[in-house]
Amino acid sequence: MGKVTGFKEFERQDESNAPVKDRVKNYKEFTIPLSEAEITKQGSRCMDCGIPFCHSGCPLGNLIPDFNHMVHQGEWQKASWLLHSTNNFPEFTGRLCPAPCEKSCVLGIIEPPVSIENIEKQIVERAFQEGWIKPHPPKTRTGKTVAVVGSGPAGLAAAQQLNRAGHTVTVFERDDEVGGLLRYGIPNFKLEKHIIDRRIDILKAEGITFKVNVNVGINYSTEELKKFDAVVLCGGATERRSLPTPGIDADGVVQAMDFLTQQTKVLYGKEVKDQVLATDKHVIVIGGGDTGSDCIGTSNRQGAKSVTNFEIMPKPPGHRSPTTPWPFWPLQLKTSSSHEEGVERNWLINTKEFVKDENGKLTALKTVNVEWKMVPGQRPQLVEVEGTEKTWPCDLALLALGFTGPESTIADQLGIVKDERSNYKAEHGKFQTNIPNIFTAGDMRRGQSLIVWAISEGREAARQVDIFLMGKSDLPSKDIAGDLVAL
Numbered sequence: 001m002g003k004v005t006g007f008k009e010f011e012r013q014d015e016s017n018a019p020v021k022d023r024v025k026n027y028k029e030f031t032i033p034l035s036e037a038e039i040t041k042q043g044s045r046c047m048d049c050g051i052p053f054c055h056s057g058c059p060l061g062n063l064i065p066d067f068n069h070m071v072h073q074g075e076w077q078k079a080s081w082l083l084h085s086t087n088n089f090p091e092f093t094g095r096l097c098p099a100p101c102e103k104s105c106v107l108g109i110i111e112p113p114v115s116i117e118n119i120e121k122q123i124v125e126r127a128f129q130e131g132w133i134k135p136h137p138p139k140t141r142t143g144k145t146v147a148v149v150g151s152g153p154a155g156l157a158a159a160q161q162l163n164r165a166g167h168t169v170t171v172f173e174r175d176d177e178v179g180g181l182l183r184y185g186i187p188n189f190k191l192e193k194h195i196i197d198r199r200i201d202i203l204k205a206e207g208i209t210f211k212v213n214v215n216v217g218i219n220y221s222t223e224e225l226k227k228f229d230a231v232v233l234c235g236g237a238t239e240r241r242s243l244p245t246p247g248i249d250a251d252g253v254v255q256a257m258d259f260l261t262q263q264t265k266v267l268y269g270k271e272v273k274d275q276v277l278a279t280d281k282h283v284i285v286i287g288g289g290d291t292g293s294d295c296i297g298t299s300n301r302q303g304a305k306s307v308t309n310f311e312i313m314p315k316p317p318g319h320r321s322p323t324t325p326w327p328f329w330p331l332q333l334k335t336s337s338s339h340e341e342g343v344e345r346n347w348l349i350n351t352k353e354f355v356k357d358e359n360g361k362l363t364a365l366k367t368v369n370v371e372w373k374m375v376p377g378q379r380p381q382l383v384e385v386e387g388t389e390k391t392w393p394c395d396l397a398l399l400a401l402g403f404t405g406p407e408s409t410i411a412d413q414l415g416i417v418k419d420e421r422s423n424y425k426a427e428h429g430k431f432q433t434n435i436p437n438i439f440t441a442g443d444m445r446r447g448q449s450l451i452v453w454a455i456s457e458g459r460e461a462a463r464q465v466d467i468f469l470m471g472k473s474d475l476p477s478k479d480i481a482g483d484l485v486a487l
């Protein structure tokens with residue numbers, strides 16, 4: 001335990017952010033880390049409560065009270081070893097995880113919870129600075145080959161675990177860079193891309209082969225996958241949702257992912273023809289999730305005239321709703337750093353028409369306010385509120401409506417069964433598709449989710465692949481400690 005009275009003595013402190021006026025001038029990360037003295041105090045707030053609900057809150061089963069304790073004791077290297085024993089990439093989760101662990105922290109019942117995510121970030125950043133994170137190639141090779149399709153967090157975690165087990169791993173990625181949504185979905189101001197590169201360098205030095213610009217099923221035959229002893233499909237859930245609304249084809253209605261990807265590519269110095277820009281435009285972002293928030297932050301950085309956000313659901317309560325009591329993930333209003341940078345947020349609003357001029361250019365959005373009518377035994381019904389029609393001037397509408405599921409090319413070509421939500425079907429815990437040597441993990445299996453879940457599924461799937469290939473596995477699982485927790 002950090003300090004018996006730590007939680008009574010010290011208040012929660014979070015990282016601070018650079019002022020809005022400064023940070024919107026560029027695309028860099030803008031958090032200001034806590035001092036070492038402060039973060040050790042934060043570690044001491046952990047009560048070591050006996051039944052750490054944070055363990056089950058974290059999909060990776062991170063050993064949170066233990067690393068909190070180590071940070072408080074100044075045992076940073078030990079803390080890094082422990083953190084990496086359950087999480088391949090704490091530098092991603094430490095920046096981007098919504099931290100369900102903190103929502104189930106026992107201290108959170110009476111006080112602000114322990115700042116677990118920030119402690120995680122400080123541990124891994126310290127470890128990189130000190131040079132403690134080194135490649136650990138396996139001592140022996142099994143002679144088995146594994147193909148991983150997709151290099152998002154699920155594919156990367158699966159690849160690193162399988163390589164640790166001694167298998168020869170090739171990762172195929174259709175983009176020109178490795179990283180999945182970490183690379184081209186999530187903007188630089190949330191995750192600078194050198195953070196991905198330094199980890200990929202470690203994976204390469206451990207012996208993993210990466211092949212980019214390889215689109216399996218398109219420019220690389222799925223037949224070729226049959227040469228591998230096992231395959232792990234981690235292609236994500238990339239089918240974008242659209243709106244069946246008149247005028248959707250107007251010039252100026254753009255999918256959020258196109259908008260975000262283009263900006264990241266430009267920052268890389270890559271050529272982007274006719275980049276969609278929010279500069280001097282009235283921007284409306286349709287969709288209130290993480291992707292919508294990232295579009296708001298990017299639009300403000302590009303110098304939008306105004307940024308407005310529409311969400312069809314009701315505004316969540318400012319505090320944890322009684323329908324989601326502790327230790328569950330709370331239904332609660334989320335205000336991101338991008339929201340703080342400037343946006344007008346509207347809830348319970350539906351787009352009825354994208355208005356365009358004679359040249360097909362978007363000029364406005366027509367909306368109506370809505371209500372959700374609850375009828376016992378039926379699904380909630382969307383009802384328009386009479387007399388609430390409104391027209392909003394708009395030059396750029398960004399569709400941030402989520403994803404409907406994975407693309408079906410690989411499933412169609414290989415005969416892989418999908419579930420009723422169009423995800424690649426494999427039981428959680430087994431991760432094996434209807435084709436015995438083909439496994440699947442991450443968003444491709446569970447639908448659009450979170451980085452922490454992708455890493456967790458990648459790790460667990462790797463263990464199942466190892467068992468399939470070798471009859472047993474020393475790789476750890478969330479519930480089973482293994483020997484191969486290298487670092």
Ligand SMILES: Cc1cc2nc3c(=O)[nH]c(=O)nc-3n(C[C@H](O)[C@H](O)[C@H](O)COP(=O)(O)OP(=O)(O)OC[C@H]3O[C@@H](n4cnc5c(N)ncnc54)[C@H](O)[C@@H]3O)c2cc1C
Nearest residue numbers: 150152153154174180181216235236442443449450451454
């Ligand atoms: C804009 C945005 C912001 C987000 N912000 C957050 C956040 O702040 N926190 C958080 O926890 N989660 C966030 N998420 C969700 C998170 O990024 C995903 O849940 C996570 O990346 C899923 O990981 P994955 O490895 O399963 O798939 P992905 O990251 O989608 O990676 C799949 C990879 O497979 C590749 N691929 C697909 N098909 C093929 C093929 N046939 N051949 C070769 N390669 C292929 C794709 O190009 C891609 O690189 C965000 C998502 C978006 C879109």
Ligand code: SF4
Nearest residue numbers: 058093097099101117
């Ligand atoms: S990965 Fe996410 S849920 Fe797990 S300890 Fe870190 S912040 Fe918490």
